[in-house]
Amino acid sequence: MDFLSENVYIDAGFQHLCESVFVRLCQIVGTSVQVAIRRETRDIKEMVDRRVADNDDAIDVQSGSRREGFRLEGSDVDYMYWLNNHRVIFDMSQSEYYYTENKTLILSDSSESPPGFTLLELLTPTTYRKVQSACVPMNDRLYISSSLFRQQTQQHHFPGSIGHGPCESGKVGGLEYDLACCFACDFWPLSASSWINRCHSWPDREVVNEIVRNGCHFVPIGHPLGLHEHEEWRISFSLAEHKLVHSMNHCQFLTYGLLKIFLKEVIDKQSEETNKLLCSYHMKTVIFWVIQQNAVPLWCPQNLLAGFWVCFKHLLKWVYEGVCPNFFIPENNLFLSKVHGSAQRKLFLELHGLYEKGLACLLQSASFKYYIIYILYNPRLSINANEDRMISECDHDKELFTEMSCNTSYYPQNLDRCIKYLHTIELMIGEPLTQYQVLTLQRSTATILQSTAFTLHNMYTNTGLNKQMYIADRMSCLMLKLTAKFGLISDMMYIAMFYCKTFRFREALYITEMIKVKLAQSGLMYRKHVDPERYTEAVGGQSWSTKMRQAVAHDIILNNYACYIKELTLEKQFSIQNNWEITCIPLFVLLHFVEFLCYRHNDTTLAQTALEELQVLVHNDQGLYILDVLRDISWEILGICQQMTGNLQAALYSYQQSITQYPLNKIQNATHMRIQDLHIT
Known part of the structure; x- marks a missing residue:
């Protein structure tokens, strides 16, 4: 059956509906500006962390939908972290790129594994106990067992956390998280080389080169049908996928968002038997293939639903055939262990039932039903798809300051580390950065200066060296006052804490009174709580630095390695x-x-x-x-x-x-x- 032959009829009414859905998606998923803020503030955070990391540190990065720029209700927060002094290679010749005195090398052996999976052989000794404990002998060699590694590394940070695939999964304040410990590889796998050759029109060559240059990762989960399920590791292209999503235009990104919403609100509601068969990764995979194959000639607001429909038909075809080809390694069928047999047939019938309804199937979505009905009953309603008018100044600032607060926390353990952070930021200031990254870097500087001030002061407390204590005290005061000049209202609390710590109670109380006056302002933005009209009236049109000093406050994060x-x-x-x-x-x-x-x-x-x-x-x-x-x-x-x-x-x-x-x-x-x-x- 060829479900891809039919085209959606496009007329003025259809374009009007597409523009309306585009506007609705901007409200739910975010405008291009909001998405840029989310991505760019996180980019700068990870850039700083990687440059500061020592050889024996663990590198952690955000992955999943939040890293891609989504803030959908119910979306989880995904993190990957890996040991910086462990590296996977694909053949022994690649070992020459490493100084094995400070790098543990691991060899990928995929000779007996399904496509997309591999065994990991430990080549050189490791001092990391959790890796040692996960090793098992096979064929006179030492391999790292994925199942044992998961047991060793999943620390169950919060109550109720469980193992979920390669991850530790749990919930913090209503927000679900997935945490996966993995291994990094600086090389692109040979099994994914066909992907490079496929990239003629999308993504562009610069993105392809960057993706290949950054290599891949290995997460601790084996293929359920593999010969060595408990020892195998899955090749992860998570960081490459971020690059691909970031290279989409906003209409493509919103279509991806619509697919995720459609999965959650429509497909998963069809029956209990099938509601776990498809996942958002399948939605991501289908839009990757559709974009790369040029199946949609023009991705724009007036054509958004046509793009969605092509993706849906691709998905329907895959379910019918029982094959969902991994975007990087097509031989890896993502449906192999789940979508087959009676469940596959049931899922196909449900999706085909939606397909027969045409775009009216979107009326089953709680997020779109009443919106679409309203548009259809008001065909002359003027729809303005201009993104600049979709988000108010207050909402824009709320997005920016919220994302900044999430991506500017650093916890240096000692003064040397503080200095390394400051030096790294100093070098980055001269690089080409976006306006959001410059502001995030400015905010990061304030955070690190605060840690530096208290760390420096604690070093000379009770040493009896009066001159050094005086110099440290003076430098700490200057750093904290500097951060207050380009920080938030709440940054003044660090000065108050410092004065309290050093028994200057009158000065501390003077600062707390100043803070209370600022917090009493009607236009205050405290976390996400704000009166938009009063905020705009108070600081509308002013620079972000001015807004931060006069109208924005957040909760206080203390670095546990310093004493406040x-x-x-x-x-x-x-x-x-x-x-x-x-x-x-x-x-x-x-x-x-x-x-x-x-x-x-x-x-x-x-x-x-x-x-x-x-x-x-x-x-x-x-x-x-x-x-x-x-x-x-x-x-x-x-x-x-x-x-x-x-x-x-x-x-x-x-x-x-x-x-x-x-x-x-x-x-x-x-x-x-x-x-x-x-x-x-």
Whole structure:
């Protein structure tokens, strides 16, 4: 059967509907500007991390749909990480590119594996215990077992996490995550060489060269039908796929988004028997093939649904044939272990039923049903597909500042590392960067200077070397004041913490009062909470730097390798023991905490007032000022303050509440110790 022969009839009414769906997709998926912000801010984060990484570090990158630029409801956050001092090669001649004294080499052996899968032979010794423990002897050689490696590396960071394919999967504050430990390879696999030769029209040669130059990865999952399922590894082209998605035009990207939505809201709702057979990776694969084969002559808003329909027909053909060819290694049939037999026939009939309805099948989508009906009943309605008018200044800024806050956190462990970060950023400033990357780099500089200031000061505390202590103190103050000049309102809290830490309580309180005045402004953007009209009225049309200083605030992230508040030393230590590098504290909780610490030295009445304000906030906030995932540290801080005032029963209650919260900050051990220290029977 040839489902690809039929064309969608295109007329003015169809173009009008396409433009309408384009606008709706921009609302759901994002405009090209929003997508660029998401990608470019993450690009700069990973660029800095890679350049700073030492040979024995682990490299981590975001992968999956969020890295591609999606922020769809229910989308998970995917991360891949690998050991920087381990590399996979495809033949022994490639070993000459490495200094084996500091690199562990692994040989890919795919002679007995299905296409897209391989065995990994350990060639040189490794000092990494988890790799050693995953090794199994086969044919007088030592291979790294994918199943044993998964067991060793999946640490189950948060409650409820499970193994899911090659990943550890779980949920943090309603956001699902997948975390995969893998191995990196600097070479392009021979089995994917045909892909290079196929790239005549898309992607362009520059993208192809960059993809090939960056190699591939190996994730710990074998083929269920392979001879060595528990030992095999799958070749991953995740980073190459990011490049391909980023090289799409916005109409192609929105069509990809429409396919993902259609899968979730229509295909998966057909029956329980078939709702797990297809996944978003199949949607990605189909649009890759459709774009490369020039099956759609013009990708534009007026032709969007035609592009979607061609993709859907390709998918239908694949299900009918039982073959979904991997985009890089077509011999790897992605349907082989799932879409076959009675399930395949059932899925085909369901998809064919949707196909027979034509584009009316989109009416089964909750995201589009009423929108399309409204458009069809109002054919004269004017649709403006101009993206510049789809997003307000406030929404644009909210997107930018939110993505920046997610991609500018760095946690250097010592002063040398701080300096390496600063030097790396200094070199990057002269490179060709987009406006969003420049701003992200500026924000990153503030974050690293804050860590540097406290790390430097902690080095000279209690050394008895007065001159060095004075110099360190002065330099730390200058760095923190500098960050406040081009940072957010909340960056002033670092100055207040520093003054509190160094017993300059009056200066600290002066800063907290300034912060409170700024936070009381009606146009404040706190995380994503903002009144658009008042925000625009307050800072509309001004530079992003001005907006950050005057109207934007976020929660406070503390680097656990530095000491900011000595009263949280216990929490910091246990957090590090639990392999957690940061402590994230709600801004308003920290504000009241610092005020309490300062007032208790000279005004017990005002200290009590600060404590009462903190108590009201922690007890009554409904998510406006305290995110649910930050309630562990919020109750903990309240308990610490209550314990310091001698109210042990109240402190016990707060600590008990802290233990019951989601353990984002990994402080449960510290909380248990504080409860024991109360000596309440």
